[in-house]
Amino acid sequence: GENVEQHPSTLSVQEGDSAVIKCTYSDSASNYFPWYKQELGKRPQLIIDIRSNVGEKKDQRIAVTLNKTAKHFSLHITETQPEDSAVYFCAAPWRGGSQGNLIFGKGTKLSVKP
Amino acid sequence: GAGVSQSPRYKVAKRGQDVALRCDPISGHVSLFWYQQALGQGPEFLTYFQNEAQLDKSGLPSDRFFAERPEGSVSTLKIQRTQQEDSAVYLCASSLQLKQETQYFGPGTRLLVL
Numbered sequence: 001g002e003n004v005e006q007h008p009s010t011l012s013v014q015e016g017d018s019a020v021i022k023c024t025y026s027d028s029a030s031n032y033f034p035w036y037k038q039e040l041g042k043r044p045q046l047i048i049d050i051r052s053n054v055g056e057k058k059d060q061r062i063a064v065t066l067n068k069t070a071k072h073f074s075l076h077i078t079e080t081q082p083e084d085s086a087v088y089f090c091a092a093p094w095r096g097g098s099q100g101n102l103i104f105g106k107g108t109k110l111s112v113k114p
Numbered sequence: 115g116a117g118v119s120q121s122p123r124y125k126v127a128k129r130g131q132d133v134a135l136r137c138d139p140i141s142g143h144v145s146l147f148w149y150q151q152a153l154g155q156g157p158e159f160l161t162y163f164q165n166e167a168q169l170d171k172s173g174l175p176s177d178r179f180f181a182e183r184p185e186g187s188v189s190t191l192k193i194q195r196t197q198q199e200d201s202a203v204y205l206c207a208s209s210l211q212l213k214q215e216t217q218y219f220g221p222g223t224r225l226l227v228l
Contacts, residue, residue, distance in 0.1 A: 006156075034216070034217075036219075042221070043118075043205070043220060044157065044205070044219045044220060044221040045219070045220045046216050046218070048218070049216065089156045089157070090196050091156075094159065100145050100147065100162055100164075100209065100215070100217075101147055101159040101162050101170065101173075102157075102159070102217065103159070104145075104156030104157050104158070105156055106155060107154075107155070107156050
């Protein structure tokens with residue numbers, strides 16, 4: 001089955017700087033990689049996802065890159081703002097996507113200092 | 115439109131009590147997932163449904179956990195004879211189809227077993 005590792009576990013940046021979070025996965029058949037943002041006491045919310053037919057996807061200040069050969073994908077946040085402070089989770093599909101459930105990383109707590 | 119809703123939002127149970135947690139998915143969503151999130155961790159898969167069929171329950175930690183979705187819409191996660199280690203946030207998510215689709219999470223039910 002799939003194994004997802006995420007690092008760093010905590011990340012502190014100054015407002016305006018960039019933040020990068022990396023995840024690796026084990027199942028080469030995996031083909032869908034979402035990123036979720038979870039604020040304290042709130043539900044996880046999808047912020048961006050990428051599918052295996054593309055290598056990069058951008059949405060304003062957020063981008064995700066995928067390297068299928070190396071089996072890793074990364075979240076990039078540019079021009080960070082205090083409201084970006086939250087826990088971010090990467091995920092990959094269980095059993096390479098033959099089923100619907102996701103395997104999540106352990107999360108990265110991002111703190112953006114004003 | 116309305117998102118995924120869960121009730122109750124908070125539940126305190128005495129050890130040994132039975133609890134029932136409800137999930138109302140987004141209308142029309144075929145797939146429904148239950149995850150358990152321990153403090154400071156990522157969501158961990160419990161079980162999922164496609165319509166009323168429970169396709170995978172391999173993540174349920176013990177036979178005290180039972181989930182159903184009899185009419186293919188609302189789902190209930192039941193925990194019998196609760197133990198302290200059951201304390202966690204139980205998240206429900208739904209998606210339009212089963213594979214490689216965005217999963218939308220509910221706010222979760224925070225269960226505390228005393």
